[in-house]
Amino acid sequence: MPDLNSLLTDLADEGDSVDALVAPLPAARWADPTPAEGWTIAHQIAHLAWTDEQALVAATDAEAFAKLIEQALADPEGYVEAGAQEGAAEVPAALLARWRDGRRRMVDALAAVPAGTRLPWFGPPMGAASMATARLMETWAHGEDVADALGARREPTHRLRHVAHIGVRTRGFSFRNRGLEPPAEEIRVVLKSPAGEEWTWGPPDAAQSVTGPALDFCHLVAQRRHRDDLALTVAGADADRWMDIAQAFAGPPGPGRSREAT
Numbered sequence: 001m002p003d004l005n006s007l008l009t010d011l012a013d014e015g016d017s018v019d020a021l022v023a024p025l026p027a028a029r030w031a032d033p034t035p036a037e038g039w040t041i042a043h044q045i046a047h048l049a050w051t052d053e054q055a056l057v058a059a060t061d062a063e064a065f066a067k068l069i070e071q072a073l074a075d076p077e078g079y080v081e082a083g084a085q086e087g088a089a090e091v092p093a094a095l096l097a098r099w100r101d102g103r104r105r106m107v108d109a110l111a112a113v114p115a116g117t118r119l120p121w122f123g124p125p126m127g128a129a130s131m132a133t134a135r136l137m138e139t140w141a142h143g144e145d146v147a148d149a150l151g152a153r154r155e156p157t158h159r160l161r162h163v164a165h166i167g168v169r170t171r172g173f174s175f176r177n178r179g180l181e182p183p184a185e186e187i188r189v190v191l192k193s194p195a196g197e198e199w200t201w202g203p204p205d206a207a208q209s210v211t212g213p214a215l216d217f218c219h220l221v222a223q224r225r226h227r228d229d230l231a232l233t234v235a236g237a238d239a240d241r242w243m244d245i246a247q248a249f250a251g252p253p254g255p256g257r258s259r260e261a262t
Helices: 004-022 027-031 041-060 062-074 076-088 092-111 128-150 160-169 171-176 214-221 237-245
Strands: 187-192 198-201 208-213 233-235
Touching: 004 041, 004 092, 004 128, 027 041, 027 092, 041 062, 041 076, 041 092, 041 128, 062 076, 076 092, 092 128, 128 160, 160 187, 160 198, 160 214, 171 237, 187 214, 187 237, 208 214, 208 237, 233 237
Parallel strands: 187 208
Antiparallel strands: 187 198, 208 233
């Protein structure tokens, strides 16, 4: 995996990629619905801005973040939804400016985290690199929602490797999050990058595997596409079950996306 500085550069670039989708939009288009039920483009950007602000607090003030945890525990789903709703009510230009400022300050704060420091979060504590990877994954995923709402297609980049990595690393979480025991057997993941390279995880001799385009794997673990609409080849019962419930993001089990109409 890349060093923290390279990872933070990719995080900033991913934010800029999504920014480029929304910056030219007239204010009325921010109310366009996205594939996430009840969420407009404004909700998507508001959620990113809100979560970046939470990450900034986690990286700079552990005591203040402990109070945020208390609020979240009182109403986990409502706590996140409220951040999106409040932000979506802002004037789009103000929301965009807030998101830009927040993500810049978050990147700077993560760069200053001492090596070995574990940052508090709504799940297990994590290092700065893991926090940056999580923020990149979520920025990419919500960017896909915005692109879908606009009928646009973003060209996949090498940054998908970070999304795929967290997708692999959260395999056990995907099971535990549904009250299931994670399978002990290793699973080999072999993905074709946008540049045609091969990205791999897991032992080469694993009996179970997932193979296919990196973009498809990322869409699956971020729950942005239905499995049946993706070109992934799966071998083994555990791998098959994982692909049905894969979830790279924190929070309750997601409902996933419906199959595309044919």
